Amino acid sequence: MLQQPELIFDFASDHFNSSQVYLEYPAVVVEQVPHQHLLSYTGLTDEQSQTEDHHELLKVEPCESGEEETMETLVAADSLLNMDCVDTLSLEQHYSQAFLPSLSDVITAPVTQVTVSAEGVVGAIDQSQWLNGERPAAQLQSKKRAGKKARHRRAESPTPDIKVKKDKYNKGNTLYLWQFLMELLQDRQVCPRYIKWTDPQAGIFKLVNSKAVARLWGKHKNKPDMNYETMGRALRYYYQRGILNKVEGQRLVYQFTSLPEDMVYITDGDCGKEEEDDDHDRSGNDEDVC
DNA sequence: CCGCGGAAAC
DNA sequence: GGTTTCCGCG
Numbered sequence: 001m002l003q004q005p006e007l008i009f010d011f012a013s014d015h016f017n018s019s020q021v022y023l024e025y026p027a028v029v030v031e032q033v034p035h036q037h038l039l040s041y042t043g044l045t046d047e048q049s050q051t052e053d054h055h056e057l058l059k060v061e062p063c064e065s066g067e068e069e070t071m072e073t074l075v076a077a078d079s080l081l082n083m084d085c086v087d088t089l090s091l092e093q094h095y096s097q098a099f100l101p102s103l104s105d106v107i108t109a110p111v112t113q114v115t116v117s118a119e120g121v122v123g124a125i126d127q128s129q130w131l132n133g134e135r136p137a138a139q140l141q142s143k144k145r146a147g148k149k150a151r152h153r154r155a156e157s158p159t160p161d162i163k164v165k166k167d168k169y170n171k172g173n174t175l176y177l178w179q180f181l182m183e184l185l186q187d188r189q190v191c192p193r194y195i196k197w198t199d200p201q202a203g204i205f206k207l208v209n210s211k212a213v214a215r216l217w218g219k220h221k222n223k224p225d226m227n228y229e230t231m232g233r234a235l236r237y238y239y240q241r242g243i244l245n246k247v248e249g250q251r252l253v254y255q256f257t258s259l260p261e262d263m264v265y266i267t268d269g270d271c272g273k274e275e276e277d278d279d280h281d282r283s284g285n286d287e288d289v290c
Numbered sequence: 291c292c293g294c295g296g297a298a299a300c
Numbered sequence: 301g302g303t304t305t306c307c308g309c310g
Contacts (some may be wrong), residue, residue, distance in 0.1 A: 176302070210292085223304070228292085234303050236294065241302095251292055293310080300304070 173220075177234050178243050180220055181205070182260065184213065191266040200265040203256035210252050 175183065184195045185205055191197075194209040194216070207213045210228040218226025235254060238244035247253040 174302090221303085226304085230304060230306090232293070233295085233305080237303075239295095246293080248293095295309100296307085298305085300302100 175220065177217065177231070178238060178256070180217060181213075182256075182263065184216065186264045186266065188266055190216070192268055197265060197267055198250075198253060200263075200267060203259050204247055205254060205256070206250070207252040207254070 181195065184190050185197060190212075192208075194212040195205060195207050198204050198206045207228075210232075214226050214228040214231045217231050218224060223230075235244060236246075239246065242257055245255040245257055247255050
């Protein structure tokens with residue numbers, strides 16, 4: 001019934017260990033980062049370094065029936081996306097570098113509408129990598145998790161130690177736009193509402209509320225003037241990089257050329273349903289969307 | 291409003 | 301390098 005916070009922490013730290021190496025250092029402050037929210041994106045200083053704003057914004061109203069995208073919901077969703085909860089933190093780890101070979105392969109696989117993901121499940125840590133393929137794949141990864149065994153003490157020390165990771169991948173909070181969109185696609189706060197799959201298995205999604213998505217993106221990047229026109233340009237650059245395709249004829253509809261191994265798909269018909277393979281007792285945080 | 295890609299800045 | 305910003309055009 002109750003979930004042990006220790007487990008969660010263990011999960012988180014273990015997770016980090018598997019792909020990151022930057023938490024070896026004792027408590028060295030490499031550099032001061034001006035913005036706290038930027039810091040918290042690193043996922044290490046999360047619990048302590050939350051700003052007050054986020055505390056309020058965190059408690060999101062389950063589901064506002066209003067179709068209008070209010071600023072509150074947007075911000076709240078954003079904060080939920082980027083920090084504060086372990087689940088989303090672990091999500092970032094999913095976006096290492098690899099891609100699936102191709103979507104056609106995925107389609108042939110007996111994939112159901114709902115794919116189980118490792119988030120929140122202690123023990124399913126190792127599937128934080130994507131299947132590797134031979135896309136243009138601007139990024140290639142040889143092997144992450146070398147024999148590094150950093151053990152991470154997650155104690156509530158009153159001294160907020162600031163760590164800045166200097167990894168080759170994903171410096172700081174640098175979620176790429178395509179990663180960010182995938183996060184959105186897996187977040188019930190925004191998925192059916194602002195962005196949604198139209199054909200999950202084909203990687204086709206629609207920016208139902210382009211304005212809202214752009215605003216979330218702008219918030220993430222700290223670009224208050226972000227809009228769909230600008231974000232769309234970035235999206236269009238993905239064409240030539242083989243990350244995205246445009247679904248022509250359908251406005252606001254794009255397609256990922258490849259998908260992560262353990263994407264959690266949220267579809268319309270799947271509103272109140274949770275996707276869980278095990279029937280573990282769910283802690284009482286169930287709040288259904290819609 | 292959406293979509294496109296060149297160009298340049300960041 | 302990955303956008304961001306701006307633009308002319310469709």
